[in-house]
Amino acid sequence: MSRKKAAKGKGSSRSPKASPGGGRTAKGLAAAAAPSSGLVYPSRPSISNSGEFYDIAFKVMLVGDSGVGKTCLLVRFKDGAFLAGSFISTVGIDFRNKVMSIDAVKVKLQIWDTAGQERFRSVTHAYYRDANALLLLYDVTNKASFDNIRERAEVVRVWDAGTSGLAKPWEELEGVGGERDVLAALGVGSAVVVKLEAWLTEIHEYAQQDVVVMLLGNKVDSTHDRMVKREEGEKLAKEFGVPFMETSSKSGLNVDLAFTAVAKELKHRTMKEPDEPKFQLQQYVDKEMRTAGCCRS
Numbered sequence: 001m002s003r004k005k006a007a008k009g010k011g012s013s014r015s016p017k018a019s020p021g022g023g024r025t026a027k028g029l030a031a032a033a034a035p036s037s038g039l040v041y042p043s044r045p046s047i048s049n050s051g052e053f054y055d056i057a058f059k060v061m062l063v064g065d066s067g068v069g070k071t072c073l074l075v076r077f078k079d080g081a082f083l084a085g086s087f088i089s090t091v092g093i094d095f096r097n098k099v100m101s102i103d104a105v106k107v108k109l110q111i112w113d114t115a116g117q118e119r120f121r122s123v124t125h126a127y128y129r130d131a132n133a134l135l136l137l138y139d140v141t142n143k144a145s146f147d148n149i150r151e152r153a154e155v156v157r158v159w160d161a162g163t164s165g166l167a168k169p170w171e172e173l174e175g176v177g178g179e180r181d182v183l184a185a186l187g188v189g190s191a192v193v194v195k196l197e198a199w200l201t202e203i204h205e206y207a208q209q210d211v212v213v214m215l216l217g218n219k220v221d222s223t224h225d226r227m228v229k230r231e232e233g234e235k236l237a238k239e240f241g242v243p244f245m246e247t248s249s250k251s252g253l254n255v256d257l258a259f260t261a262v263a264k265e266l267k268h269r270t271m272k273e274p275d276e277p278k279f280q281l282q283q284y285v286d287k288e289m290r291t292a293g294c295c296r297s
């Protein structure tokens with residue numbers, strides 16, 4: 001990732017993003033087999049690629065619109081750095097590992113960074129079923145990225161279809177991954193209206209029923225550009241019964257906490273003693289944020 005990211009300043013602002021797992025292309029990724037199993041339970045400590053021992057491992061996926069900050073969140077968590085400069089969009093999907101110590105247990109998180117662009121949705125669908133947790137991001141400075149989270153929300157785009165139906169084949173329509181991703185297409189006068197799936201719809205459709213989902217409102221450092229209030233994020237999360245917090249990959253606010261909370265939830269689910277109370281993720285997050293004042297990094 002670092003090599004391509006370093007080229008960000010020089011390159012085009014919308015060129016494909018580097019792949020931390022080895023610079024694979026979208027084509028290669030689309031052809032690659034989806035992960036075979038979400039959970040790894042070694043009977044004794046295993047060793048990760050980076051040489052670190054771990055006891056249990058989980059798969060976590062970062063999802064949300066293009067540009068909400070998924071890659072930056074992962075880089076902040078993994079390397080403690082912020083990828084400033086022009087925006088390079090992720091191509092396909094890739095992952096990075098991090099081993100954390102949770103209540104004296106070594107937990108490996110394999111974190112999958114997905115592409116937010118519509119044209120890669122069909123690539124990422126195959127990975128949902130093996131995810132143990134999903135961090136669903138929106139950008140607090142981008143209202144559309146928040147609206148696209150919601151079930152039954154519709155992204156509607158209109159193109160001039162000319163006089164003879166579609167102006168271009170589906171695959172060439174900007175931002176659309178082909179006919180498979182299109183829920184409805186209606187000819188309306190000289191225009192075509194396309195409705196795409198919202199993120200929560202995708203999650204319900206492709207992920208396991210017991211997947212841990214956490215909603216994150218990212219870029220809270222951009223206070224002047226904020227378009228989505230904290231209360232709106234909280235309300236949406238409550239409505240769908242998922243935990244919520246606001247983060248900043250730029251300042252680091254709550255980034256470690258988000259991954260730690262998810263790791264704790266997954267570890268508790270896997271290793272809970274029969275008489276041990278259920279781990280309350282939202283309560284844990286709220287308590288940690290209160291303890292740290294407003295600004296935990």
Ligand SMILES: Nc1nc2c(ncn2[C@@H]2O[C@H](COP(=O)(O)OP(=O)(O)OP(=O)(O)O)[C@@H](O)[C@H]2O)c(=O)[nH]1
Pocket residue numbers: 017064065066067068069070071072073083084085086087088089090091114115116117218219220221222247248249250251
């Ligand atoms: N101010 C601010 N900018 C951020 C933050 N996180 C990411 N950005 C910027 O937002 C842009 C997009 O960030 P990415 O992490 O590449 O977005 P992404 O969600 O991975 O995008 P796709 O790969 O297209 O899905 C970049 O220019 C980042 O520098 C943040 O917390 N605060």
